[in-house]
Amino acid sequence: MFRRSDGMCFACSPRNPIGLHLEFSHEGDICRTTFTAGNEHQGWDGVLHGGLVTTLLDEAMAQWLWHRGVAAMTAEMLTRFSLPVPVGVPVTVEAWKEGCRGRLWELSARLILPGGKVAARATAKFLTVKENG
Numbered sequence: 001m002f003r004r005s006d007g008m009c010f011a012c013s014p015r016n017p018i019g020l021h022l023e024f025s026h027e028g029d030i031c032r033t034t035f036t037a038g039n040e041h042q043g044w045d046g047v048l049h050g051g052l053v054t055t056l057l058d059e060a061m062a063q064w065l066w067h068r069g070v071a072a073m074t075a076e077m078l079t080r081f082s083l084p085v086p087v088g089v090p091v092t093v094e095a096w097k098e099g100c101r102g103r104l105w106e107l108s109a110r111l112i113l114p115g116g117k118v119a120a121r122a123t124a125k126f127l128t129v130k131e132n133g
């Protein structure tokens with residue numbers, strides 16, 4: 001049994017002082033957000049840290065499910081980092097469903113740079129969990 005975050009989700013809560021403050025929109029089968037990394041988010045100089053790239057992709061997929069009333073946790077995730085993501089530019093993250101079998105959901109996501117190149121792609125498996133509060 002799991003409890004949802006108390007308004008302090010690192011990725012999406014507006015209240016988390018060190019969070020990413022992501023806001024999501026849903027259009028058809030696509031869940032979408034935009035994010036502009038700051039210097040505090042970099043690893044290599046001027047480049048968004050890869051763990052945070054993964055966070056953006058993971059959260060977009062989780063929000064796809066959340067928006068549809070599915071409480072699920074990431075059970076497995078594979079990320080391909082194709083291009084560095086520069087800090088200081090707005091990037092778009094999109095997620096969508098690939099399939100579902102019982103409690104197991106398969107989703108994909110991608111991070112798109114201004115200009116349209118895809119810098120990172122992820123596939124993930126989520127498992128529906130029971131909530132207690």
Ligand SMILES: CCCCCCCC(=O)SCCNC(=O)CCNC(=O)[C@H](O)C(C)(C)COP(=O)(O)OP(=O)(O)OC[C@H]1O[C@@H](n2cnc3c(N)ncnc32)[C@H](O)[C@@H]1OP(=O)(O)O
Pocket residue numbers: 009058059062063066072073074075076104125127129
């Ligand atoms: C919007 C809300 C906030 C979103 C936050 C962003 C999303 C996240 O980052 S969540 C945090 C990161 N993830 C975690 O911490 C999860 C840690 N893992 C766990 O707690 C557990 O392993 C959990 C909940 C995923 C699954 O545990 P549990 O519910 O006991 O299921 P379990 O019995 O292991 O597996 C159930 C079935 O799924 C299968 N399964 C489990 N993992 C996988 C997998 N990766 N691939 C394929 N099948 C799997 C099992 O084989 C099993 O199959 P069967 O029923 O046929 O035997």
